Amino acid sequence: MQTIQVHDKKFIPYITAEEINSEVRSIADRLSTDYAESKPLFIAILNGSFIFAADVFRALRIPAEICFIKLASYKGTKSTGEVITSIGLDADVFGRDVIIIEDIIDTGKTLNQFLPQLEHQQPKSMKICALLHKKECTVFPIHIDYLGFTIPDRFVVGYGLDYDGYGRNLNGIYQLEEQ
Numbered sequence: 001m002q003t004i005q006v007h008d009k010k011f012i013p014y015i016t017a018e019e020i021n022s023e024v025r026s027i028a029d030r031l032s033t034d035y036a037e038s039k040p041l042f043i044a045i046l047n048g049s050f051i052f053a054a055d056v057f058r059a060l061r062i063p064a065e066i067c068f069i070k071l072a073s074y075k076g077t078k079s080t081g082e083v084i085t086s087i088g089l090d091a092d093v094f095g096r097d098v099i100i101i102e103d104i105i106d107t108g109k110t111l112n113q114f115l116p117q118l119e120h121q122q123p124k125s126m127k128i129c130a131l132l133h134k135k136e137c138t139v140f141p142i143h144i145d146y147l148g149f150t151i152p153d154r155f156v157v158g159y160g161l162d163y164d165g166y167g168r169n170l171n172g173i174y175q176l177e178e179q
């Protein structure tokens with residue numbers, strides 16, 4: 001992996017595609033065991049989680065459904081503090097075992113806003129699966145049931161995550177170079 005440029009910024013290699021793949025497999029194995037009997041419903045939060053969600057979903061060995069919602073709180077490399085929903089939930093979650101798939105949990109604001117809306121629809125259970133967690137940025141504590149990596153407070157791109165629209169197609173994860 002090499003240092004890369006996205007727009008005006010340089011990013012350095014941080015997590016390789018192999019390391020991601022190994023975490024994805026181990027998460028999918030755990031999910032396949034934990035939900036062997038229940039035909040769970042996965043809800044992936046767009047845009048950032050589309051690649052992680054697809055890879056986890058494909059690695060499952062159980063019958064399961066997936067749907068997508070679109071929430072966003074980031075502009076450039078900073079959180080705006082405001083969560084906007086632009087595609088809502090079209091699945092019926094009542095009585096279902098639900099697993100939310102996020103690319104990264106930063107302040108926890110996105111999920112802190114979305115979880116009560118979902119709870120309102122009375123799923124049987126609700127768990128969180130995230131590839132990355134910036135633990136030290138927590139403002140709204142979220143319990144993550146299936147987590148790939150805990151990372152420091154440094155902006156990252158790749159594997160679905162973008163910097164102003166670009167960088168999502170990188171196979172690994174890259175970290176903003178320190179100024």
Ligand code: 5GP
Pocket residue numbers: 048073074079102103104105106107108109110111154155156157161162163
């Ligand atoms: P939260 O609401 O937990 O503060 O932020 C969650 C969302 O912010 C993530 O789903 C992601 O879209 C975005 N985000 C947070 N940190 C990063 C980062 O380092 N890189 C990118 N590309 N997006 C991030």
Ligand code: MG
Pocket residue numbers: 045046047048049102103104
């Ligand atoms: Mg996101």
